[in-house]
Amino acid sequence: MTEKLMTAPGAAAASPRSAGEVVLRTRNLSKQYGNRLAVDNLNLEVRRGEIFGFLGPNGAGKTTTIRMALGLIAPTSGSVEILGLDVAAQRANVLPRVGALVETPALYLYMSGRDNLSAVGSVLGGVPKARIDVVLELVGLSARQKDRVRTYSLGMKQRLGVAMALLQDPEGLILDEPANGLDPAGIVEMRDLMHRLSAEGKTVFISSHLLPEVQQICTRVAIINLGKLVTESTIEDLTKGQGEFAVTLEHAEMALAAIQEQAWGKGARLDASGALITPAPDGRGRDLNLFLVNEGFAPDTIIQSTQDLEQVFLHLTNGGSGGIL
Amino acid sequence: MSTAVVTPAPAEQMTKLHNATPSFFGTMRGEFFKIRRQWTTWIMLVLFLGVMILPFIIEATAPNVRTNIQTDPLHFFYNVLSIGMSIVRVFSGIFLLILTARVIGLEYQLGTIRVLLSRGVGRLQLLLAKLLTVAVIALALVVVGILLSYLLTVIVVAGVTGNLNAFSALNSTFWSDAGIYVLTILLNAGVTILLAAAAAVLGRSLAFGLSAALIFFPIDNIGTLIMQLAYRVTHNDFWLSLTAYFLGPNLNTMPVPLTSSRVEAIGQAPVYFADKVGTHGIQVDGTHTIVVALVYAAIFAVVAFVLTWKRDVKE
Numbered sequence: 001m002t003e004k005l006m007t008a009p010g011a012a013a014a015s016p017r018s019a020g021e022v023v024l025r026t027r028n029l030s031k032q033y034g035n036r037l038a039v040d041n042l043n044l045e046v047r048r049g050e051i052f053g054f055l056g057p058n059g060a061g062k063t064t065t066i067r068m069a070l071g072l073i074a075p076t077s078g079s080v081e082i083l084g085l086d087v088a089a090q091r092a093n094v095l096p097r098v099g100a101l102v103e104t105p106a107l108y109l110y111m112s113g114r115d116n117l118s119a120v121g122s123v124l125g126g127v128p129k130a131r132i133d134v135v136l137e138l139v140g141l142s143a144r145q146k147d148r149v150r151t152y153s154l155g156m157k158q159r160l161g162v163a164m165a166l167l168q169d170p171e172g173l174i175l176d177e178p179a180n181g182l183d184p185a186g187i188v189e190m191r192d193l194m195h196r197l198s199a200e201g202k203t204v205f206i207s208s209h210l211l212p213e214v215q216q217i218c219t220r221v222a223i224i225n226l227g228k229l230v231t232e233s234t235i236e237d238l239t240k241g242q243g244e245f246a247v248t249l250e251h252a253e254m255a256l257a258a259i260q261e262q263a264w265g266k267g268a269r270l271d272a273s274g275a276l277i278t279p280a281p282d283g284r285g286r287d288l289n290l291f292l293v294n295e296g297f298a299p300d301t302i303i304q305s306t307q308d309l310e311q312v313f314l315h316l317t318n319g320g321s322g323g324i325l
Numbered sequence: 326m327s328t329a330v331v332t333p334a335p336a337e338q339m340t341k342l343h344n345a346t347p348s349f350f351g352t353m354r355g356e357f358f359k360i361r362r363q364w365t366t367w368i369m370l371v372l373f374l375g376v377m378i379l380p381f382i383i384e385a386t387a388p389n390v391r392t393n394i395q396t397d398p399l400h401f402f403y404n405v406l407s408i409g410m411s412i413v414r415v416f417s418g419i420f421l422l423i424l425t426a427r428v429i430g431l432e433y434q435l436g437t438i439r440v441l442l443s444r445g446v447g448r449l450q451l452l453l454a455k456l457l458t459v460a461v462i463a464l465a466l467v468v469v470g471i472l473l474s475y476l477l478t479v480i481v482v483a484g485v486t487g488n489l490n491a492f493s494a495l496n497s498t499f500w501s502d503a504g505i506y507v508l509t510i511l512l513n514a515g516v517t518i519l520l521a522a523a524a525a526v527l528g529r530s531l532a533f534g535l536s537a538a539l540i541f542f543p544i545d546n547i548g549t550l551i552m553q554l555a556y557r558v559t560h561n562d563f564w565l566s567l568t569a570y571f572l573g574p575n576l577n578t579m580p581v582p583l584t585s586s587r588v589e590a591i592g593q594a595p596v597y598f599a600d601k602v603g604t605h606g607i608q609v610d611g612t613h614t615i616v617v618a619l620v621y622a623a624i625f626a627v628v629a630f631v632l633t634w635k636r637d638v639k640e
Contacts, residue, residue, distance in 0.1 A: 067439075067637075067638070067639070070439070070442070070443040071442065071443070071445075072439050072442055072443065072637065072638040072639075073637040073638065073639070074637060091445050091447070092346050092347050092445045092446075092447065093346060093445070094445065095443060095444060095445030096345055096346055096347065096444055096445045097343070098443075100440075100443045102439050102440075102443065103436075104436070106435055106436030106437045106438075106439055106440050106640075107435065107437065108359060108362075108435060108437060109435065110362060110363055110364075111359070111362045115358070115362055118358065119355050119358050119359050119362075120355075120437075120440055120441070120444070122351050122352065122354050122355030122358060123347055123348070123351055123352050123355055123441055123444045123445075123446050124342070124345040124346070124347060124348060124351060124444060124445075125345050125348040125351040126351060126354070127342060128335070128338040128339075128342070130335070130338070131338070131339070131342065164440060168342050168343070168345060168444075169339060169342060169343060
């Protein structure tokens with residue numbers, strides 16, 4: 001694997017920008033189609049070095065937001081800033097510093113993978129051949145670089161789309177469903193790539209439906225529904241439990257009955273795997289352990305209960321149906 | 326995604342890349358590159374050259390060609406000019422319709438327009454770069470067509486008569502007429518490019534752009550015949566007058582009035598073209614044909630540029 005994605009040694013370090021700088025910001029961003037408000041007063045901030053997940057059910061307004069960020073769609077109101085510059089007013093200065101993959105990769109099917117990169121790179125005055133070699137190697141397409149893109153699998157096309165996004169070594173990446181069509185190994189490689197990009201100070205903005213992946217890759221996420229921001233938070237805050245504990249033990253049903261008799265234990269329940277999910281006396285696991293032992297139930301394990309991102313997402317988006325909570 | 330180590334680009338090249346902004350000529354270079362990579366381009370070029378050669382073969386093998394060249398060489402050259410340039414005009418037109426529709430329509434159809442625009446290139450800048458690229462190709466095509474016509478004429482004359490003496494009959498009027506004919510071909514090419522651009526932008530697809538552009542000229546040529554039928558049924562001059570404003574017939578006819586009918590043209594002409602005194606209220610002369618062509622060109626350009634500028638890119 002190439003050790004550095006940034007082919008100019010120290011280029012990231014040379015950048016005077018600090019971590020925490022806002023790379024992408026939307027201010028009261030809205031888009032209306034007829035009577036339908038596709039994006040409603042959206043305010044987002046993505047900071048340098050973050051891997052930011054952008055989640056929402058189908059039709060929530062994710063792609064419309066991304067297209068507005070890239071100047072493909074004009075906002076009805078509000079604005080998008082990238083690296084502190086307004087996209088509408090400064091697109092020629094801003095957008096070359098951002099790589100993007102919007103929805104399914106758009107490629108010249110009649111050309112080879114390498115020629116696709118050359119053609120797209122020419123818009124910015126051309127890309128060095130060595131840089132094309134680097135990105136092709138990076139996405140694992142070196143061996144097929146001379147084959148016509150129409151012979152590529154969906155996963156290979158997706159990789160080429162990512163290569164296009166990385167072509168000019170951008171400071172930020174906007175990727176819409178980057179893992180589409182990738183096999184499990186490809187998804188893992190994509191995850192590694194995102195982490196390496198982030199480690200080099202690049203900012204990655206990902207829209208994805210693969211929630212377990214988002215949970216593993218992203219540092220922060222925003223969830224939108226019906227065009228509105230539902231929440232914007234770190235993964236850690238979003239998935240931490242409500243002070244509950246997961247207990248595995250024998251005779252879980254009997255232990256559940258004993259706990260539910262307590263004032264603090266009314267919310268206790270069994271999960272699908274048979275583990276006991278329960279609050280603890282005064283929120284302390286030690287006291288929960290003591291209570292269970294005194295009642296004659298020796299726990300095998302007691303761990304702090306967490307929610308996965310999928311549960312949080314489904315809860316916040318009303319089952320992912322796009323309905324209002 | 327790979328584990329191999331590749332040689333990185335030099336630091337200065339990367340710095341240049343980081344600071345790069347969209348380049349108009351870079352965009353044009355990209356367009357040339359994409360056009361070169363399409364088989365359709367080369368197939369059309371071969372067909373164009375093939376079609377160019379065909380009438381000269383017919384001319385060279387005609388029964389009275391030697392007598393014609395020796396007795397009235399100027400008439401022979403005007404004949405060759407009319408046929409050769411008509412073929413350049415019609416087939417370069419078809420070539421450019423297809424090429425322009427592909428260059429613009431394919432970008433929408435494949436969705437690659439969003440890739441280019443998200444690099445920061447402006448919409449109008451991209452459209453202009455595409456049009457200018459096609460215009461350069463059009464110019465090259467016309468130049469190749471003219472040179473090939475000239476070369477084939479030399480070959481025919483030399484082959485049939487055994488010498489090039491007939492060329493001494495060419496006078497300044499002939500060269501002036503030839504120049505005017507070439508200018509009408511260039512105007513024809515410009516309008517054709519803008520027509521295909523408008524159709525491709527309007528339909529945002531290759532299929533629509535290509536179909537609309539290719540069907541336009543047959544329709545307005547056939548339209549002249551339909552207008553004549555309408556006149557026969559209604560006996561109203563209005564229908565015949567309309568043909569004076571059809572684009573195809575005006576382009577077909579343009580070189581004829583501009584050269585005082587010394588050259589001939591192929592294709593439908595407006596019905597009142599022969600009415601030199603304008604007794605029906607419309608005088609289809611050289612100026613009229615140029616004005617009609619320019620008005621159409623302006624309409625096509627406005628449609629292409631305004632739609633490109635104003636519409637969201639959802640491809």
